[in-house]
Amino acid sequence: MSAKETILARVRAALRDVGDAERPDDVAVPRAYHRTGALSAEAMLDQFVERVSEYQASVRRVAERSLAAGIADTLTAAGIRRLIVPNDVPDDWRPEGIEVVDDDGGGHERLDRVDGVLTGCSGAIAETGTITLDSGARQGRRALTLVPDYHLCVVRADQVVASVPEGVAALADAIAEGRPITWISGPSATSDIELSRVEGVHGPRTLEVLLVE
Amino acid sequence: MRIALFIACYNDALYPSTGRAVVRVLERLGHEVAFPLAQTCCGQMHFNTGYQTEIVPLVRRFVETFEPFEAIVSPSGSCVGMVRDAYPRMAVVAGDTHLARRVEELAPRVFEFTELLVDRLGITDVGASYPHRVTYHPTCHSLRALGLGDKPLRLLRAVRGIDLVELPAAEECCGFGGTFAVKNAEVSTAMVADKTRHVLGTGAEVLTAADNSCLMHIGGALSRMRTGVDTVHLAEILASVDEHAPSAL
Amino acid sequence: MSGGAADPRQLHPTVLRPGDFPTMAHEALGDAQLRRNLGQATATIRAKRENVTAELDDWQALRAAGSAIKTRVLRHLDTYLLQLEEAVTAAGGQVHWAADATEATALVTRLVQAHEADEVVKVKSLTTDEIELNEALHAAGIAAWETDLAELIVQLGEDAPSHILVPAIHKNRAEIRELFLRRLDIDELSDEPADLAGAARAHLRERFLRAKVGISGVNFAIAETGTVSVVESEGNGRMCVTLPEVLISVMGIEKILPTWDDLGVFMQLLPRSSTAERMNPYNSFWTGVSPGDGPCEFHLVLLDNGRSDVLADEIGRQTLRCIRCSACLNVCPVYERTGGHAYGSVYPGPIGAILTPQLLGVEQAGTLPYASSLCGRCYEVCPVEIDIPEVLVHLRNRVVEEKKRRSRVPGSEQLAMRALAWFFADQRRYEAGLAAVERGGPFARSGWLRRLPGVAAAWTDARDAPVPPGESFRSWWKSERRAGTGS
Numbered sequence: 010m011s012a013k014e015t016i017l018a019r020v021r022a023a024l025r026d027v028g029d030a031e032r033p034d035d036v037a038v039p040r041a042y043h044r045t046g047a048l049s050a051e052a053m054l055d056q057f058v059e060r061v062s063e064y065q066a067s068v069r070r071v072a073e074r075s076l077a078a079g080i081a082d083t084l085t086a087a088g089i090r091r092l093i094v095p096n097d098v099p100d101d102w103r104p105e106g107i108e109v110v111d112d113d114g115g116g117h118e119r120l121d122r123v124d125g126v127l128t129g130c131s132g133a134i135a136e137t138g139t140i141t142l143d144s145g146a147r148q149g150r151r152a153l154t155l156v157p158d159y160h161l162c163v164v165r166a167d168q169v170v171a172s173v174p175e176g177v178a179a180l181a182d183a184i185a186e187g188r189p190i191t192w193i194s195g196p197s198a199t200s201d202i203e204l205s206r207v208e209g210v211h212g213p214r215t216l217e218v219l220l221v222e
Numbered sequence: 223m224r225i226a227l228f229i230a231c232y233n234d235a236l237y238p239s240t241g242r243a244v245v246r247v248l249e250r251l252g253h254e255v256a257f258p259l260a261q262t263c264c265g266q267m268h269f270n271t272g273y274q275t276e277i278v279p280l281v282r283r284f285v286e287t288f289e290p291f292e293a294i295v296s297p298s299g300s301c302v303g304m305v306r307d308a309y310p311r312m313a314v315v316a317g318d319t320h321l322a323r324r325v326e327e328l329a330p331r332v333f334e335f336t337e338l339l340v341d342r343l344g345i346t347d348v349g350a351s352y353p354h355r356v357t358y359h360p361t362c363h364s365l366r367a368l369g370l371g372d373k374p375l376r377l378l379r380a381v382r383g384i385d386l387v388e389l390p391a392a393e394e395c396c397g398f399g400g401t402f403a404v405k406n407a408e409v410s411t412a413m414v415a416d417k418t419r420h421v422l423g424t425g426a427e428v429l430t431a432a433d434n435s436c437l438m439h440i441g442g443a444l445s446r447m448r449t450g451v452d453t454v455h456l457a458e459i460l461a462s463v464d465e466h467a468p469s470a471l
Numbered sequence: 472m473s474g475g476a477a478d479p480r481q482l483h484p485t486v487l488r489p490g491d492f493p494t495m496a497h498e499a500l501g502d503a504q505l506r507r508n509l510g511q512a513t514a515t516i517r518a519k520r521e522n523v524t525a526e527l528d529d530w531q532a533l534r535a536a537g538s539a540i541k542t543r544v545l546r547h548l549d550t551y552l553l554q555l556e557e558a559v560t561a562a563g564g565q566v567h568w569a570a571d572a573t574e575a576t577a578l579v580t581r582l583v584q585a586h587e588a589d590e591v592v593k594v595k596s597l598t599t600d601e602i603e604l605n606e607a608l609h610a611a612g613i614a615a616w617e618t619d620l621a622e623l624i625v626q627l628g629e630d631a632p633s634h635i636l637v638p639a640i641h642k643n644r645a646e647i648r649e650l651f652l653r654r655l656d657i658d659e660l661s662d663e664p665a666d667l668a669g670a671a672r673a674h675l676r677e678r679f680l681r682a683k684v685g686i687s688g689v690n691f692a693i694a695e696t697g698t699v700s701v702v703e704s705e706g707n708g709r710m711c712v713t714l715p716e717v718l719i720s721v722m723g724i725e726k727i728l729p730t731w732d733d734l735g736v737f738m739q740l741l742p743r744s745s746t747a748e749r750m751n752p753y754n755s756f757w758t759g760v761s762p763g764d765g766p767c768e769f770h771l772v773l774l775d776n777g778r779s780d781v782l783a784d785e786i787g788r789q790t791l792r793c794i795r796c797s798a799c800l801n802v803c804p805v806y807e808r809t810g811g812h813a814y815g816s817v818y819p820g821p822i823g824a825i826l827t828p829q830l831l832g833v834e835q836a837g838t839l840p841y842a843s844s845l846c847g848r849c850y851e852v853c854p855v856e857i858d859i860p861e862v863l864v865h866l867r868n869r870v871v872e873e874k875k876r877r878s879r880v881p882g883s884e885q886l887a888m889r890a891l892a893w894f895f896a897d898q899r900r901y902e903a904g905l906a907a908v909e910r911g912g913p914f915a916r917s918g919w920l921r922r923l924p925g926v927a928a929a930w931t932d933a934r935d936a937p938v939p940p941g942e943s944f945r946s947w948w949k950s951e952r953r954a955g956t957g958s
Contacts, residue, residue: 023779023783033544041535151764155706184693189765192738203511204513210706212705235908236908273885403934413804413805446933
């Protein structure tokens with residue numbers, strides 16, 4: 010018997026008490042939890058900003074028309090001289106005076122030799138201060154937002170949802186297409202020493218967010 | 223109302239004053255108390271130690287003894303928890319569906335003492351007087367298995383003259399746990415050491431709880447340390463009507 | 472790069488095996504430093520967990536949903552396993568089945584060897600700890616680099632994990648600094664957590680970038696879509712599941728969720744119960760392989776290793792709902808005082824006390840179900856409503872029944888329990904027993920006894936015992952009320 014057959018046989022024997030007629034959906038799941046958030050659009054954005062900040066990530070709110078300036082200012086202030094970006098970021102996301110390289114999909118060592126990365130995102134969750142990436146537009150491959158030590162992420166106000174269930178639902182299409190997904194809530198951190206949280210381990214030690222309204 | 227008292231075996235043998243206090247409070251409130259002599263033990267120690275088949279006769283005995291009564295009260299939160307949580311399963315172990323049905327009908331009529339007063343009888347002021355500095359330990363079973371919440375405290379707050387002080391880290395287990403106190407004596411001792419430290423920190427003269435089993439444990443540690451802090455069941459405080467200590471009952 | 476750093480193949484981890492719990496706890500109870508480390512760490516996280524769960528007014532509804540979703544999966548596990556296999560395969564992944572630890576470690580070793588790799592990077596995985604995968608890889612000459620900070624501390628210290636979330640919880644910053652100085656070929660290092668984390672970053676960076684094979688566990692696997700996830704904080708998980716060419720993920724068969732949507736529940740329950748954050752820093756979700764992004768080969772190993780035995784026990788089955796958050800450890804008064812090693816398993820604390828005896832058989836870990844005062848805090852905080860006290864008591868019964876089966880001569884405890892039950896089963900016998908207790912009382916000089924004989928000595932070693940008063944309640948009632956009522 011193969012391991013598969015062995016395991017399935019054991020599982021079926023273990024579940025003798027479950028009637029043959031019972032289908033998975035017959036096991037009721039009470040879904041009385043909130044599926045949507047209750048905050049107004051404005052309060053929700055305030056909450057997003059507040060909660061991202063609580064992870065020791067900086068958030069700036071910028072108007073659409075001053076996004077390019079906001080990007081340039083933020084990167085300059087962070088001391089970023091060599092920046093990597095996904096190939097599909099718009100031209101005005103590439104500040105003058107900073108060396109901007111496009112991701113060529115090559116080896117990871119190259120990602121380790123830039124100061125930082127600039128991307129967009131697929132969505133964001135206000136309640137938890139989470140940014141979601143689904144490898145779609147302006148996000149690039151996963152390694153891009155992982156290896157560089159600094160990550161600047163542009164979040165559009167209309168990408169923000171209130172709750173985790175809404176954030177999950179918003180990713181259903183990406184999942185159906187088999188795209189890899191990453192959730193980012195603050196810079197990399199650890200609580201492994203005396204359970205007290207410190208920011209900055211293997212992922213980017215600095216995360217900055219521009220919320221575009 | 224005619225209320226049957228389930229004393230619990232260890233109270234019967236070791237803490238009769240608690241039983242007398244329950245009788246006194248209920249009679250003072252105008253109720254009739256019955257004490258069916260056929261009662262013995264709920265079987266909790268056996269059950270919690272892993273001896274289930276041994277106590278099927280005790281489940282039957284309890285059901286037969288208390289079935290005729292409209293309300294049953296016990297000054298032991300953990301024994302009430304046993305009846306509510308474990309008896310239905312014991313009936314299954316016994317393979318007796320008739321017994322299971324009888325347990326199901328009886329269990330909602332079995333009350334822990336403070337539950338009976340606050341929920342069933344709707345009283346928080348029982349007319350007691352107890353001019354002492356007291357701190358209250360919510361036992362794990364009364365807190366988490368029965369969900370007594372602040373019922374004991376509401377009753378205590380209504381007592382005349384009482385100086386009720388909050389016990390720090392009150393919801394921490396005292397380390398009794400039935401045979402746990404013996405099987406894992408060292409861990410249990412480490413737990414009760416923290417509990418007694420908190421009790422002493424309150425400066426209370428008296429530690430009270432809704433269960434003598436935990437009081438026996440904490441009291442045993444307090445006595446070993448020669449602290450002079452007394453342990454007194456909550457029913458005995460509620461039974462006090464004058465200056466006299468509960469032992470004068 | 473820290474070229475002189477210790478090669479994991481040369482390190483000899485402490486192997487955990489369940490033994491007699493009170494004996495194993497004895498040493499920890501005497502270790503004041505350990506007690507302080509644990510007390511401080513668990514108090515910190517307890518308070519944080521309380522805050523982040525209290526801020527959700529639907530927390531109890533989330534628990535109820537989480538519990539029911541897992542129950543649904545477990546009652547139809549065969550269906551979901553096949554569905555998962557099909558979805559992962561369709562997405563370009565390869566699914567393997569392993570009935571036990573030996574099969575699983577052999578399988579993973581073969582996969583690594585097939586890619587001619589002599590090292591792997593690993594993200595913290597209790598499942599791979601359970602099957603002792605590192606030891607198997609090292610025996611085959613493959614270096615397994617632990618990349619989670621706490622697992623690294625455990626590995627470098629030739630230690631054993633003592634907590635589900637933070638395997639090195641028993642070590643404080645000074646001890647970690649000393650260990651890193653000794654093992655990582657560093658000359659200077661402070662004991663600031665940020666500096667210690669920085670040392671780990673420097674130690675592992677190049678290994679991440681060059682690794683051909685990554686190994687992970689799995690937090691959730693979605694049957695409907697074949698999506699697999701790893702939930703973490705440091706970014707080492709992202710490194711391991713993204714950078715290598717080959718990714719091997721080992722999951723217990725119970726880790727399934729039916730649909731992607733179900734993560735809306737579990738991605739609230741897990742972070743808030745585990746790290747006590749609204750969300751942990753990084754969550755990775757991948758579905759098979761994605762050209763141009765991440766590994767070009769993905770292997771998913773479905774591990775039984777005793778889980779189907781747990782499934783077969785109708786009361787014990789709920790144990791498999793566990794999502795390994797460790798909230799039960801952090802609130803457990805026993806764990807707080809003994810630490811994790813006393814449990815003799817990579818699964819310590821209340822969940823370990825019910826999981827280990829079921830995975831290994833109660834005869835292998837018969838004292839673990841008794842390592843609890845049944846205070847119920849674990850059940851109260853469990854995000855998937857595992858009634859741990861119920862399972863503990865149930866397993867105690869299995870231990871007792873097993874003993875009865877194995878030995879025809881009853882032990883002293885069994886005899887005592889039987890005798891007591893015999894007294895309690897009859898009113899006259901009970902009253903005769905009470906009378907004996909009444910006669911014993913008056914011989915004591917005060918209300919408390921300082922020493923008792925036999926088993927009860929374990930009580931009076933540290934606590935006085937009450938003296939029975941001369942008159943039981945029953946005697947008082949009878950003399951007061953004469954005939955009594957209702958008897």
